[in-house]
Amino acid sequence: MGDWLEQNGALLGLALLDGIASAALIFMVAVGLNLVFGVLRVLNVAHGSLFAIGAYAAASIGLFAASAGLPGWASLLALLLAAMLVGLVLGPLIEQLLLRRVYGEEPVLQLLVTFALFMILEDAQKLVWGVQPVSFSVPVSLMGTVDVPFGTDVIPYNTYQVVLLPAVAVVTLVGLALFLRRTLTGRVILAVTTDREAATAMGIDARRVYLLTFTFGAMLAALGGALSTPTASLVPGIGASTIVLSFAVVATAGLGQIEGAALTALMIGIGRSVAVTFAPELEVVVPYIIMVAVLLVRPQGLFGVVETRRV
Amino acid sequence: MLELRSVMVDIAGAPVLRGVSMTLPPGGRVALIGRNGAGKTTTLRALMGLLALRGGRVLIGGEDATSVPAHHRPRLGIGYAPEERRLFGQFSVRQNLLLPVEVLGLPRTEIARRLEAVFTFLPELATLADRRAAGLSGGQGKMVALGRALMVGTRAVLLDEPFQGLAPALALRYAEALRGLHASFPDVALLVTESNPQLLTPLVDSTYVIERGEIAHDTALGAPA
Ligand SMILES: Nc1ncnc2c1ncn2[C@@H]1O[C@H](COP(=O)(O)OP(=O)(O)OP(=O)(O)O)[C@@H](O)[C@H]1O
Ligand SMILES: [Mg+2]
Numbered sequence: 001m002g003d004w005l006e007q008n009g010a011l012l013g014l015a016l017l018d019g020i021a022s023a024a025l026i027f028m029v030a031v032g033l034n035l036v037f038g039v040l041r042v043l044n045v046a047h048g049s050l051f052a053i054g055a056y057a058a059a060s061i062g063l064f065a066a067s068a069g070l071p072g073w074a075s076l077l078a079l080l081l082a083a084m085l086v087g088l089v090l091g092p093l094i095e096q097l098l099l100r101r102v103y104g105e106e107p108v109l110q111l112l113v114t115f116a117l118f119m120i121l122e123d124a125q126k127l128v129w130g131v132q133p134v135s136f137s138v139p140v141s142l143m144g145t146v147d148v149p150f151g152t153d154v155i156p157y158n159t160y161q162v163v164l165l166p167a168v169a170v171v172t173l174v175g176l177a178l179f180l181r182r183t184l185t186g187r188v189i190l191a192v193t194t195d196r197e198a199a200t201a202m203g204i205d206a207r208r209v210y211l212l213t214f215t216f217g218a219m220l221a222a223l224g225g226a227l228s229t230p231t232a233s234l235v236p237g238i239g240a241s242t243i244v245l246s247f248a249v250v251a252t253a254g255l256g257q258i259e260g261a262a263l264t265a266l267m268i269g270i271g272r273s274v275a276v277t278f279a280p281e282l283e284v285v286v287p288y289i290i291m292v293a294v295l296l297v298r299p300q301g302l303f304g305v306v307e308t309r310r311v
Numbered sequence: 312m313l314e315l316r317s318v319m320v321d322i323a324g325a326p327v328l329r330g331v332s333m334t335l336p337p338g339g340r341v342a343l344i345g346r347n348g349a350g351k352t353t354t355l356r357a358l359m360g361l362l363a364l365r366g367g368r369v370l371i372g373g374e375d376a377t378s379v380p381a382h383h384r385p386r387l388g389i390g391y392a393p394e395e396r397r398l399f400g401q402f403s404v405r406q407n408l409l410l411p412v413e414v415l416g417l418p419r420t421e422i423a424r425r426l427e428a429v430f431t432f433l434p435e436l437a438t439l440a441d442r443r444a445a446g447l448s449g450g451q452g453k454m455v456a457l458g459r460a461l462m463v464g465t466r467a468v469l470l471d472e473p474f475q476g477l478a479p480a481l482a483l484r485y486a487e488a489l490r491g492l493h494a495s496f497p498d499v500a501l502l503v504t505e506s507n508p509q510l511l512t513p514l515v516d517s518t519y520v521i522e523r524g525e526i527a528h529d530t531a532l533g534a535p536a
Contacts, residue, residue, distance in 0.1 A: 184413050191399050191410060198397035201359050202411040203385035203463065 005151070008278075013150030014157075015277040016270060021161035021231070023269025024169035025224050029242055030249035030261050031176065032220030038193040038256050039213040042099055043107070045114040047221050048243025049121035050090060054222025055238060056129045058082035058229040059136040066138055075138040079226040086226075087219025095214040103210070118239070126236055133233040139164075140230045161231055168227060172220070173262050180258075189213055193256065248287045252294045254304020264302060312337040312467050312500045313389070318357055318367035327353045329524040330367065335467060340493065340501045342511040345521035351504040352394050354521065355469045358502075359391050360384050372466065385411055390464020392456040394471040400445030404436060404455050407444050411463040429458045432495045433488060450481035457488065467500040474510055482510075489514050 005012070033047045062078040098117060102110045143159040180186035191199040192209045200206050224242075232238070249268055253260035268287045275286040282289075294302050313335040320328040328350050335341050345351045356362050358369060360381035368377045371387050379387070390411075398407050408429065412422050430437040436458045439451060447455065453473055460468040473489075474482050490513075492501060505511045512518065520528040 187399075187402065187406065187410065188414065190401060194399050194401070195397055197361055198393060198399075200381045201361065201385070201391045201393065202459075203382050203414040205380075205382045 009151050010153040010155060011277055012274070013148070013153060013155045015274045016150075017148060017155065017157050017162050018276070019270030019273035020266065021165050021269075022273060023265040024165035025228050026242075026245050026249055026269055027169050027262050027265035028172060028224035028227065029221050030246035030253075030265055031172065031258055032217035032224075033243075033246050034250050034253075034255065034258070034261055035176075035189075035220075036214055036217035037250070039189060040099060040103065040210050042102065042110045042114065044099075044217075045111065045243060046094070046117040046121055047217070047246065048239040048241075049118050049125070050086060050218045050221035050239075051225035051228075051242045052125055052234075052239035053090065053121065054083050054086045054225030055229045055232070055234050056125060056134060056225075057086050057222070058226035059134045059234060060129075061085075062136040062138060062229070066136075072138060072142040075136075075142060075230075079139065079229065080223075083219055083223035083226040086222035087215055090222075091215030091218030092211060094218070095211050099210075099214065100207075118243070122236065122239060125239070129234070131236055133235050135229075135233040137230050158231075165227060168223075169262070169265075173258065177258055185212075245287055248291045252291045252302055254298075254301025257301065257303040260301070260303025312339070312372060313358060313502065314370040314373075315354070315358065316368045316370065318354075318369065319365040320353055320357055320362055321365050322353065322362070326365075327524050328357060331357075331521065331524070331526055332367075333519050333526060333529070335500045335502050337466070338493070338498055338500055339517070340515040341503075342508075342515040342518045343502060343504045343521060344506070344508045344511070344518055345504070346506055349521045350524040351506075351521060352471055353524075355391065355393075355471050355502070355504065358469060359389065385463040386415055388464060388466030390460030390462065390468040392453075392460040392468065392470045392473060394475070396449075396452040396456045398444040398447070398452055398455055398459070400443070402444055403440065404442050404444055404447070405440040407455055408436070408440075408459050408462055411459065415463065425462050428495070429461050432461070432491070433458050450477055450485075453477060453481075453485060454488070457485075461496065461499070464499055466498065467502065470501070470503040472504050472506070474505060474507075486510075486514060 029047065029051050033044065036047070037043055058079045061082045062075050065074045065078045094117065098113060102113050140158050140160045143164065145156045146159050146162060148155045148157050148162060180190055188204050189209055191202065191204060192206050196206050245268065249261055249264045252268065253264035268290055271286045271290050272283060275282040315331050315333050317330045317332055318328050319326065319330055331350070331354055343351050343354060357364060360379060364377065368375055370376060371384070371389065376384070376387065399410070402410070408426060409422065412425060433454055435451070435454055439447065439455070444452070444455065457470065457473065460470065473485060477485060489501070489503070492499065503511060503515070518530045519526050
């Protein structure tokens with residue numbers, strides 16, 4: 001073990017940093033998926049498409065800003081703007097035109113409808129952005145690198161991924177937890193999540209809460225996508241791989257668990273990047289091995305609570 | 312204050328309420344008695360707008376409220392304590408009590424006044440205020456559900472089988488609270504359901520009996536109970 005570490009220490013460190021960076025992105029997507037499912041009770045397969053469209057929109061807006069000669073820091077704003085735009089436009093559109101019609105229907109029907117939406121958005125995305133890789137990496141070069149000490153090694157890593165992405169994820173995690181517990185709107189969302197009819201009888205307009213939550217979840221997915229843009233080259237299919245990963249995170253953590261989703265995203269993100277480094281043939285299956293192992297022992301998820309008697 | 316006129320409700324395609332008519336006068340105290348499955352809960356849910364009517368009308372304060380959405384009914388001064396309490400377990404007792412009035416957007420002073428009135432009426436709630444609702448006993452939960460209904464129910468409170476599952480001592484305490492309701496909240500009409508006719512008779516002015524989705528007797532009209 002000691003020898004192995006000595007030889008592979010830097011590689012392991014690199015894998016850990018990769019894992020943390022990708023965990024930050026997976027978390028942003030998974031937490032939105034989780035929130036939306038908790039409130040609307042619809043598992044939105046197209047959640048990954050919002051990630052993809054957020055990513056492409058960020059590239060377009062960022063490239064436009066660069067060509068317009070805006071300074072480098074504007075590229076970071078471009079990412080944020082793309083996420084807001086995609087969330088605020090597509091969120092209400094999807095909720096009002098589509099999801100609204102399937103609330104309370106059979107889960108199979110809901111899955112089919114959101115899957116159809118996923119296919120439509122996937123095609124729309126190919127129509128708008130084509131199938132050639134798109135990339136926009138200004139924010140990464142803008143922020144430079146930091147030297148991360150790891151044991152006896154020092155690993156230079158780009159600041160964007162190792163500082164900014166985790167920071168945004170932590171702010172999202174803490175901000176969301178505070179928002180849900182400390183504000184009236186947050187408590188209203190929790191009330192609808194817990195018991196829609198009781199919440200309605202308390203004067204809460206559940207339909208409005210659905211719209212709000214879905215739009216917010218869409219914005220989180222788009223933000224995850226926009227933040228992934230600077231370090232990835234965008235190709236068709238990123239939506240699908242993202243939704244599958246975030247399903248794995250939500251199922252492993254347990255529904256409704258925000259802090260749990262963060263820890264699980266870390267587990268799965270790091271698990272995957274360690275696999276990429278040391279056993280590349282396992283990359284694709286590692287998240288599901290983790291998920292299945294957890295669910296075999298704890299079917300309610302790592303942090304899920306067994307549905308307690310209603311109080 | 313509240314009136315149902317020939318209300319018909321189907322659930323899952325089967326008729327559950329078959330022309331229910333009843334009246335809760337302002338400040339009145341009415342019991343709705345019926346066996347398990349008779350349609351008591353469905354009647355209250357219909358009053359709260361929580362399910363669609365196949366026929367009939369709901370009047371609130373003399374005005375047709377049939378098409379008023381459920382989430383607007385608390386605004387009309389109707390408080391509802393559902394069967395099984397249905398508190399929000401992750402919130403404190405205080406947060407549970409405040410939720411409906413905060414949603415209404417009442418001024419702080421009015422919210423404080425109402426909370427004070429509820430704490431005066433049910434002093435045990437003041438001591439429980441900071442406890443998480445999930446940790447309450449069944450009886451404590453029923454008290455909180457009553458308090459929560461009173462926070463918005465300035466004109467009427469609807470209590471669905473509040474005595475169900477209460478230990479005898481708690482049932483006595485709850486009955487005592489209900490007896491004092493009129494003195495503390497004289498404008499608030501009370502509609503309470505129960506399967507055991509004996510339990511409520513001393514607490515109310517009139518009684519409706521529901522059987523298989525129809526009103527069978529009604530002492531309000533002087534029929535034999
Ligand atoms: N969700 C539902 N699906 C199918 N049938 C239902 C549903 N809810 C109620 N019913 C039926 O409607 C009828 C009336 O139910 P309701 O709950 O109003 O009765 P209740 O008088 O409140 O009974 P209890 O004393 O058991 O609370 C019952 O026959 C019940 O089986
Ligand atoms: Mg009932």
